[in-house]
Amino acid sequence: DAGVTQSPTHLIKTRGQHVTLRCSPISGHKSVSWYQQVLGQGPQFIFQYYEKEERGRGNFPDRFSARQFPNYSSELNVNALLLGDSALYLCASSYRVGYNEQFFGPGTRLTVL
Amino acid sequence: AQSVTQLDSHVSVSEGTPVLLRCNYSSSYSPSLFWYVQHPNKGLQLLLKYTSAATLVKGINGFEAEFKKSETSFHLTKPSAHMSDAAEYFCVVSDLNSGGSNYKLTFGKGTLLTVNP
Numbered sequence: 001d002a003g004v005t006q007s008p009t010h011l012i013k014t015r016g017q018h019v020t021l022r023c024s025p026i027s028g029h030k031s032v033s034w035y036q037q038v039l040g041q042g043p044q045f046i047f048q049y050y051e052k053e054e055r056g057r058g059n060f061p062d063r064f065s066a067r068q069f070p071n072y073s074s075e076l077n078v079n080a081l082l083l084g085d086s087a088l089y090l091c092a093s094s095y096r097v098g099y100n101e102q103f104f105g106p107g108t109r110l111t112v113l
Numbered sequence: 114a115q116s117v118t119q120l121d122s123h124v125s126v127s128e129g130t131p132v133l134l135r136c137n138y139s140s141s142y143s144p145s146l147f148w149y150v151q152h153p154n155k156g157l158q159l160l161l162k163y164t165s166a167a168t169l170v171k172g173i174n175g176f177e178a179e180f181k182k183s184e185t186s187f188h189l190t191k192p193s194a195h196m197s198d199a200a201e202y203f204c205v206v207s208d209l210n211s212g213g214s215n216y217k218l219t220f221g222k223g224t225l226l227t228v229n230p
Contacts, residue, residue, distance in 0.1 A: 042203050042220030104157040
């Protein structure tokens with residue numbers, strides 16, 4: 001079975017631009033979470049979605065938004081990019097909210113110039 | 114609020130010697146605790162998890178961790194390090210909130226394990 005997939009793997013943007021990152025969960029998993037990992041730090045929670053509804057949100061500005069589609073895939077959108085948004089963005093899937101174990105994708109490396 | 118402190122940012126061992134990566138946690142509820150490993154340019158892989166069953170948890174690749182509530186610790190150990198163990202290790206806590214569901218993982222800052230030949 002395929003694991004969590006993310007696209008693209010790498011992305012370079014300039015300040016002020018907008019970016020969309022995509023994630024496909026493991027087949028049968030209905031919950032998707034997004035994390036930001038800045039170089040040298042542990043991942044930080046951004047969002048969790050379950051059955052297309054937002055179930056949790058971390059301490060990130062409104063420039064960050066996400067959604068989940070009927071097939072349980074998800075998009076993370078970031079508007080008005082700042083240099084500080086440069087990071088590895090990780091998607092994780094789990095069977096459902098309340099199920100502890102999350103499985104991570106390889107991430108999307110975003111560089112903002 | 115939940116938090117995790119990894120006490121060492123970098124641990125260096127020789128191949129064949131024991132590994133100890135230290136983690137303390139803070140949690141308002143009954144925590145679930147995890148150790149994840151991240152190899153360079155790879156995603157995060159779950160090593161092991163504690164979810165209020167046995168306090169000594171065995172994981173993959175010979176790793177294990179012991180949950181000590183009195184010390185609020187969840188240290189990761191391995192009897193004999195292998196070169197392939199060199200990676201970044203993250204201690205992670207997840208609270209069960211009053212509704213019985215948890216929605217986020219809180220990561221420590223990571224410990225870089227170096228294994229010398």
